[in-house]
Amino acid sequence: MSKRRLNFAVVAGVALAAAIRPAAQTPSLEEVLKRSAVYVSEFRKQLSGIVAEETYRQSIVNTGRIGSGGLSAVPTRTLRSDFLLVKPSDADRYVELRDVFEVDGQAIRDRHARLEELLRDPSATMRIGAIINESARYNIGSVQRTINTPLMALLFLDRSNQPSFKFKHVDKPQAVFTDARDTDINDTPVFRVSTEMWTIEYQERRRDTIIRAPNGDDRPAHGRFWINPSNGSVLISELVVDGGGVIATVTVSYQSEPLMGFLVPVEMRESYVRYPERITGHAEYGKFRPIEK
Numbered sequence: 001m002s003k004r005r006l007n008f009a010v011v012a013g014v015a016l017a018a019a020i021r022p023a024a025q026t027p028s029l030e031e032v033l034k035r036s037a038v039y040v041s042e043f044r045k046q047l048s049g050i051v052a053e054e055t056y057r058q059s060i061v062n063t064g065r066i067g068s069g070g071l072s073a074v075p076t077r078t079l080r081s082d083f084l085l086v087k088p089s090d091a092d093r094y095v096e097l098r099d100v101f102e103v104d105g106q107a108i109r110d111r112h113a114r115l116e117e118l119l120r121d122p123s124a125t126m127r128i129g130a131i132i133n134e135s136a137r138y139n140i141g142s143v144q145r146t147i148n149t150p151l152m153a154l155l156f157l158d159r160s161n162q163p164s165f166k167f168k169h170v171d172k173p174q175a176v177f178t179d180a181r182d183t184d185i186n187d188t189p190v191f192r193v194s195t196e197m198w199t200i201e202y203q204e205r206r207r208d209t210i211i212r213a214p215n216g217d218d219r220p221a222h223g224r225f226w227i228n229p230s231n232g233s234v235l236i237s238e239l240v241v242d243g244g245g246v247i248a249t250v251t252v253s254y255q256s257e258p259l260m261g262f263l264v265p266v267e268m269r270e271s272y273v274r275y276p277e278r279i280t281g282h283a284e285y286g287k288f289r290p291i292e293k
Contacts, residue, residue: 027229029169032198035232036225037159043234044094044151046262047085049291054083054098056283058140077140078104083285085151086128095128096149100135141279143246143272144214148281150252150265153223153237155210156202164206170199170224197226197235211241219243233263246274257288264288 027035056079080102087094101109136146156165204210204220211219219241226236239250250270257264268283 032229036157036227039232040154040157050288051291052083052285053287054081054283054285058281060141061278079138096151098135099131100138103138143274148270150268153239165202166205168201170201198229200225200227213244248272260288
């Protein structure tokens with residue numbers, strides 16, 4: 001056999017070996033959702049030891065009139081808050097706690113480690129509720145809302161909540177690698193990533209929904225998650241609630257925080273539309289620090 005023929009035979013053998021090597025198995029949607037349930041559970045435990053600083057800008061736009069009197073008459077507002085994920089000793093789930101310390105550049109309380117002090121009190125549920133209500137009153141516009149927190153949509157991925165939803169893996173690639181500053185804030189999540197992502201749509205399908213109207217009526221949620229299928233990590237979440245004359249959309253992006261060593265929420269963009277009023281919000285998260293207990 002000539003040298004040229006021998007070389008061909010070697011190359012052909014390598015090609016044959018590559019052809020019969022088993023391809024990496026694509027996980028099922030069920031498996032990816034199981035991984036996400038585990039990821040979300042561990043993620044909350046990690047984040048519950050962290051305080052972040054939130055800068056949250058709200059605006060009322062595209063409206064012919066604004067609600068009369070009070071804070072609803074304010075067209076823009078900038079809040080600075082300490083943000084914390086906390087699980088009270090007598091509660092069955094974590095609570096997102098926004099503790100506003102500055103409104104439009106004006107301090108509204110002495111900025112001390114109130115959240116850290118709160119965690120030292122094992123019976124702090126009433127105080128937590130008071131802080132949530134106190135902070136919520138600084139929201140502008142006539143739409144009452146408590147879903148304007150970055151981790152709300154992750155509730156739907158809990159193992160106990162997944163049966164209440166229909167999930168679908170969207171095969172068509174989604175355009176998520178663009179900067180949405182010049183577009184509608186919720187048309188395209190703002191995120192840049194080099195890893196593989198699955199786009200998974202969800203739709204709440206049972207009564208007794210997780211999100212309720214102020215009068216207790218069901219408000220079914222739907223939207224999308226962008227998930228790394230290999231470990232279930234959530235890179236982007238989108239939450240849409242359409243009911244009672246209000247269309248609410250909240251989109252959150254996650255990125256790696258070097259000092260923390262895991263993904264954290266870095267941006268939340270939102271809109272609430274109830275004719276003739278439209279409220280928009282843009283929150284950014286930074287200065288992550290461990291809680292001193």
